[in-house]
Amino acid sequence: xxxxxxxxxxxxxxxxxxxxxxxxxxxxxxxxxxxxxxxxxxxxxxxxxxxxxxxxxxxxxxxxxxxxxxxxxxxxxxxxxxxxxxxxxxxxxxxxxxxxxxxxxxxxxxxxxxxxxxxxxxxxxxxxxxxxxxxxxxxxxxxxxxxxxxxxxxxxxxxxxxxxxxxxxxxxxxxxxxxxxxxxxxxxxxxxxxxxxxxxxxxxxxxxxxxxxxxxxxxxxxxxxxxxxxxxxxxxxxxxxxxxxxxx
Amino acid sequence: xxxxxxxxxxxxxxxxxxxxxxxxxxxxxxxxxxxxxxxxxxxxxxxxxxxxxxxxxxxxxxxxxxxxxxxxxxxxxxxxxxxxxxxxxxxxxxxxxxxxxxxxxxxxxxxxxxxx
Numbered sequence: 127x128x129x130x131x132x133x134x135x136x137x138x139x140x141x142x143x144x145x146x147x148x149x150x151x152x153x154x155x156x157x158x159x160x161x162x163x164x165x166x167x168x169x170x171x172x173x174x175x176x177x178x179x180x181x182x183x184x185x186x187x188x189x190x191x192x193x194x195x196x197x198x199x200x201x202x203x204x205x206x207x208x209x210x211x212x213x214x215x216x217x218x219x220x221x222x223x224x225x226x227x228x229x230x231x232x233x234x235x236x237x238x239x240x241x242x243x244x245x246x247x248x249x250x251x252x253x254x255x256x257x258x259x260x261x262x263x264x265x266x267x268x269x270x271x272x273x274x275x276x277x278x279x280x281x282x283x284x285x286x287x288x289x290x291x292x293x294x295x296x297x298x299x300x301x302x303x304x305x306x307x308x309x310x311x312x313x314x315x316x317x318x319x320x321x322x323x324x325x326x327x328x329x330x331x332x333x334x335x336x337x338x339x340x341x342x343x344x345x346x347x348x349x350x351x352x353x354x355x356x357x358x359x360x361x362x363x364x365x366x367x368x369x370x371x372x373x374x
Numbered sequence: 375x376x377x378x379x380x381x382x383x384x385x386x387x388x389x390x391x392x393x394x395x396x397x398x399x400x401x402x403x404x405x406x407x408x409x410x411x412x413x414x415x416x417x418x419x420x421x422x423x424x425x426x427x428x429x430x431x432x433x434x435x436x437x438x439x440x441x442x443x444x445x446x447x448x449x450x451x452x453x454x455x456x457x458x459x460x461x462x463x464x465x466x467x468x469x470x471x472x473x474x475x476x477x478x479x480x481x482x483x484x485x486x487x488x489x490x
Contacts, residue, residue, distance in 0.1 A: 151424060154450040158402035158420070165406070185419025193428055221447055 127173045131159050132220070134181060142191045143198035151194070156220065159184075219294075226292050233290075237283045244280035248273045270341050277337060281330040288326045324370045328363055335359035382416060386426045387435075388469065389418075391462040394436060394454040401427070401450070427452060435461050 135152050142148040159180050166176035219227065252269030259265035335355060343352040382389070393404045401423055409417045430436045435458035441451045454462070 150450070153448065154401060155420060155424065157447050157449050158400065158405075160447075161402045162406075183417060183419060185421035187421040187424070190421055190425045190428070193425065 127163065127177050128160055130177060131163060131180065132156055134184075135159070138184070138187055139191070142194050145194060145198045147197060148194050151190070153220075155184075223292070223294055227295060230290070230292055230295070234287050237287055241280035241283040244276045244283075248276040248280075251276075267345070270345070274334075274337065274341070277334065281333065285323070285326045285330065288322050291322075321370045321374065324367060327366055331359060331363055331366070379416065383422065385465075385469070386418070386422055387430060388462065388465040390423070390426050390430065391435060391454060391458055391465070394452060395459070395462060398451045398453040400441070400452065404452075430458070433461075434458070 135155055139148065139152055162183070163176050163180050166179055167173060171179065251272040252266065255265040255269035339352055339355045342355065343349050346352070389408065390404060393399060393407055401420070405418050405420070405423055427436070431438060434455060436452045436454055438450050438452050440448045443449055
């Protein structure tokens with residue numbers, strides 16, 4: 127129900143300028159309305175009745191929006207221009223959500239940095255081991271294995287990032303997409319929408335396919351047959367796609 | 375009721391300043407206090423309340439700050455300033471003068487001998 131309150135606030139603030147002040151006001155209203163809602167429920171109202179009582183008590187905020195607009199307009203025009211570059215319908219976040227978001231972003235930054243470093247350095251063990259170890263065949267096999275492990279680890283870091291993204295942030299991303307699609311609302315956009323996790327896995331799969339193909343081909347020298355790896359990869363990709371479509 | 379609400383609306387600022395005279399408070403607490411004081415006969419709309427907060431803050435009658443609550447939720451508190459206290463006293467005097475005047479105007483004049 128509180129999520130509905132939040133949505134309601136978003137709706138009545140649709141015309142408000144995207145200023146810091148408007149953001150604060152939304153947050154202030156959300157905490158106040160939540161407390162009112164809790165009180166009404168504690169008094170014995172059903173959640174639905176409490177929600178409607180809260181909503182009907184808000185009144186017409188048209189004047190307030192006008193004030194906010196005036197305020198945004200009277201400030202020097204530079205900052206307003208800056209604000210216009212912000213996402214069109216920036217959602218406001220509750221304090222808990224902001225905390226989760228901050229943590230998620232920090233984690234993502236670390237994970238991306240490590241993953242990219244691994245991608246960049248994955249050839250190093252292969253080269254070093256083949257140079258350092260006398261028996262070059264063992265060296266190159268070990269190096270290759272280490273390289274694959276590094277690539278796999280780096281790729282899974284990216285996949286984990288996509289999968290652990292908080293629900294409310296995904297919703298926002300989807301909202302934004304919808305906004306962008308408003309002008310050409312063809313069915314293709316709705317149908318061709320790919321699951322983010324599938325996209326990540328598919329991307330990783332094709333990278334790995336190329337690596338496996340080159341690795342196996344160089345090691346075995348069986349170039350005439352190794353291209354089949356691509357057919358296998360296509361099959362795997364489609365199976366994964368089918369799994370996601372069945373699930374949704 | 376709606377006429378009463380209209381009459382009261384003209385005094386929103388005074389009501390809010392009065393609520394803040396004794397201690398700092400936040401939006402919902404003030405609106406709850408108002409409906410309790412009037413036994414639920416008058417409820418201030420949130421729209422009216424926040425518009426008034428904004429206006430009073432611009433006039434320098436109140437100031438606001440974010441207070442941290444135990445649960446992690448931020449709450450915007452309002453405090454009355456020295457100019458605000460002055461304004462409150464002035465508004466109270468104005469109200470007393472207006473009340474006396476209106477009382478005189480709307481009470482039917484005592485008919486005396488001149489009209490008969």
